[in-house]
Amino acid sequence: MRLASTKQDPVTFLSLIRQCIDTKSISDIKKVQTQIMKSGFLLGFGDKLIDGYIKCGGVVDARKLFDELPKRHIVTWNSMISTHIGHKRTKEAIGLYKKMILEGVFPDEYTFSSILKGFSEMGSLREGQRAHGFSIILGLEASNVFVGSALVDMYSKFGQMRDAKLVADRVVKRDVVLFTALIVGYSQHGEDREALAVFVSMINGGVKANEYTFASILIACGNVENLWNGKLIHGLIIKSGFESVVASQTSLLTMYSKCGLIDDSLKVFKRFANPNPVTWTSLIVGLVQNGKEEVALTKFRQMTRNSINPNAFTLSSVLKACSSIAMLEEGKQIHAIVTKHGLDRDTYCGAALVDLYGKCGSTEMARLVFDDIIELDVVSMNSMVYSYAQNGLGHEALELFNRMKDLKLQPNDATFVSVLIACNNTGLVEEGCQIFASMKKNHNIELTRDHYACMVDLLGRSGRLEEAEALIEQVRSPDVVLWRSLISACGIHGEVKMAERIKDKVLKLAPGDEGTHVLLSNIYASTGNWSQVIEMKTTMREMRLKKDPAMTWVDIDREVHTFMAGDWSHPRSKEILETLTELMERVKSVGYVPDTRFVLQNLDEEKKERSLYYHSEKLAIAFALWRTSNKTTSIRIFKNLRVCGDCHNWIKYVSKVVNREIISRDSKRFHHFKNGLCSCGDYW
């Protein structure tokens, strides 16, 4: 810019500054500033220059000049504060606010409407409350809706919904922004019904909803799976002409998938001409939450093919898809994409990766990722603790749990589930009991069914059956799962009488519970009480109860092979049988003895032995060994039920004779078989 050197009158300066704002050039303003200073007019133009800097995005320069001025207009103070808030310079904004008060400049409605956000961002409720008090003294709290909604927003962010509501009720002229802030507050703190009530009262009060309101209220509908209202609001959106607004569309999509109507979500998605990363992510999340992990991954690939860049939200969700169906290979590929986007150390992606590796039995990988996470939080901690827990590394889990205290992270209910599982899987009975007792006393955690389930299992398996029973009695309405766990513990400790007593109790509660029948018939079978086995099985048949057939699957080269006991439908059955026969000879020669106690049918010994051979995990392992070379040092198998004692013993021997690691995930935990030993130490 060429500066007019001849004319140096105020009118020229004003027009120069205006030009700078139009061209958004900070360096030009600096030149103008120098010019003005030379001519001695600075005092009169300070506010104007600052306004110029701010409008050009020069926060730092604005601040520099601001500090040099002896006096600034209240408008300038306000602009400075709001622009600092907008640039996430929260501390500086609060500093300016305090400075203005010290200098005797009273904050006004503009000041409060921007500074309050600063307090919620800093987490300083106290200071926010002080500012609130000040606004009441100045008569601004209820008379100005901007101040009112900023206060509502602040209290909402702090979860102080009672105060948010009190302020909202006092504001004289309530508008859509104020109501939306209140709706969001309620919905983000689990009070979605209250959010809906606010929405209704807003509409009844004649205030029209806009795209922001629609987006927020749909989240509330989705959270409580209130499809009826969700559909009503869908109608309202169409009527109000917000149909094509991306944010409300996205929330609509999420609402439908949270209500389980994934097809409707897909319909909404199809109407987007140019779906953005958020839209894609919402769809993918919906698919994952509705158990359609494979479709979610297909959509993810489609998204990247359309050169839409995934973000941390997208990646953590597809990682979750991989871990829920234990697709390690697929997950590793996504890990590479995560790295490519520089999100390895992100808290959410990190937690999802830890979870993935944990659920695939690789605690070492999980730990490597975990150690790289920049900002650990409760969830990422929980993921790592859970990885250790399910893989039977109880001491490591407890060590991390203790580290949470040092990091000042409050353990939540999920943390305790993981910790108790860790104790359970490692036989740390005393530690488990102590931690359980401390939950309510020291951590104020509400005990859930899951916590009780862990403890019943822990006590039961260690033989403290009466204590386990007493604990179940404490639960208000105990679930069959708790009783089943106790029955199974009775089986382990040969307490047939007690098992029968508990069974009668359960069947009074839930007469058709197939799990209980199966457990009892297994207990009878293991003690050779075949007449009782037949009786149980007859009852089951009469009641048309079916048990889940045992299944094992193995993922080789991204292809899943599923096996069931005695099922020879696999195209490679011949090879499987050959490998299995050869393996049997080799393990027997080093000491394996079939344990026919685990055959739950009354057959002669030879037939019993045969039936053991054909357990689904043995077939899967034989297949995996046949298909892979020695270079594949570890084999992963997955089971829907728990591993039986004979297979467990057999796999130990196999791991030794073939010198490979076999990792098995059953319905409860992982077993890492290596060199003739299992990571569970034979306690499971």
Next chain:
DNA sequence: ATAGGGTTAG
């Protein structure tokens, strides 16, 4: 001359 609320996650 300056101001307040919203879409996706582990």
